[in-house]
Amino acid sequence: MTTDRRVLVHPDRDSLAGAVAARFITKIIDILDENDEAHVVLSGGSVNTAVLAAIRNSPAQNNVDWKRITFWWGDERFVEAGSADRNDLQAREALLDHVLVDPAKVHPFPSTDEIADLAEAAEAYAAELAAAAPDAALYPRFDIMFLGVGPDGHIASLFPGMSGVTETVKTVIAVRDSPKPPPLRLSLTLPVIRSADRIWLVMAGSDKASPLGLALAGASIEEVPAAGAEGRRRTVFFVDQDAAAEVPENLIAPSY
Numbered sequence: 001m002t003t004d005r006r007v008l009v010h011p012d013r014d015s016l017a018g019a020v021a022a023r024f025i026t027k028i029i030d031i032l033d034e035n036d037e038a039h040v041v042l043s044g045g046s047v048n049t050a051v052l053a054a055i056r057n058s059p060a061q062n063n064v065d066w067k068r069i070t071f072w073w074g075d076e077r078f079v080e081a082g083s084a085d086r087n088d089l090q091a092r093e094a095l096l097d098h099v100l101v102d103p104a105k106v107h108p109f110p111s112t113d114e115i116a117d118l119a120e121a122a123e124a125y126a127a128e129l130a131a132a133a134p135d136a137a138l139y140p141r142f143d144i145m146f147l148g149v150g151p152d153g154h155i156a157s158l159f160p161g162m163s164g165v166t167e168t169v170k171t172v173i174a175v176r177d178s179p180k181p182p183p184l185r186l187s188l189t190l191p192v193i194r195s196a197d198r199i200w201l202v203m204a205g206s207d208k209a210s211p212l213g214l215a216l217a218g219a220s221i222e223e224v225p226a227a228g229a230e231g232r233r234r235t236v237f238f239v240d241q242d243a244a245a246e247v248p249e250n251l252i253a254p255s256y
């Protein structure tokens with residue numbers, strides 16, 4: 001494990017969501033003090049959605065200049081726009097519809113209503129990332145990337161044993177046979193994920209103990225894609241007590 005990976009343990013799911021929300025508000029205010037804008041990548045999943053709801057419910061979020069934040073997603077289910085399956089809908093309901101974001105800076109993956117073909121939708125999102133990138137880069141510099149982790153160790157829609165995990169050329173891939181339904185998905189690839197300054201993985205529940213333990217123990221990305229989630233500056237695993245069951249004591253950070 002490299003020195004910039006930390007595990008922070010909170011007693012339960014609710015305190016975890018509240019703590020990550022508070023940490024996000026503090027950090028994004030600092031980032032916006034130093035920069036004109038910030039890029040944040042959101043994740044689906046119940047824990048990350050609880051974090052967004054906790055941000056919304058925090059009085060401190062009034063101090064965030066939401067209009068200067070550009071929002072992206074790490075992955076998306078390729079379904080119709082209004083589907084409750086969509087990560088972007090969940091994020092809008094939990095947070096984005098309730099704060100003063102600039103709608104032009106919210107970048108959901110295409111839905112099947114907008115682009116019928118999955119491969120074309122992946123290309124369209126790759127082009128959207130490139131259009132927002134500095135100079136000749138293929139994607140923006142992401143300040144904070146939230147990720148959830150599945151019980152199988154997947155991150156975004158990069159699943160164990162599937163070719164998407166080792167994709168190094170494309171920035172966005174079309175996933176046709178996701179083991180977790182729905183089967184059609186769009187996902188950022190690992191090089192894009194690893195380009196983020198800060199990766200915050202938020203995990204709760206005993207079914208996350210094994211993937212977390214394996215990721216920290218240096219499992220291969222093919223076996224446990226979460227093992228490859230390392231940000232440029234810092235990687236933090238924000239977890240609850242149940243998810244921390246297999247984390248060696250010496251890897252648990254006393255404080256952030």
Ligand code: 6PG
Pocket residue numbers: 043044045046047048075147148149150151155156157180181204
């Ligand atoms: C999906 C889910 C999935 C989720 C993780 C963690 O695309 O099917 O969004 O990737 O992020 O499984 O989910 P929880 O936060 O609910 O544990």
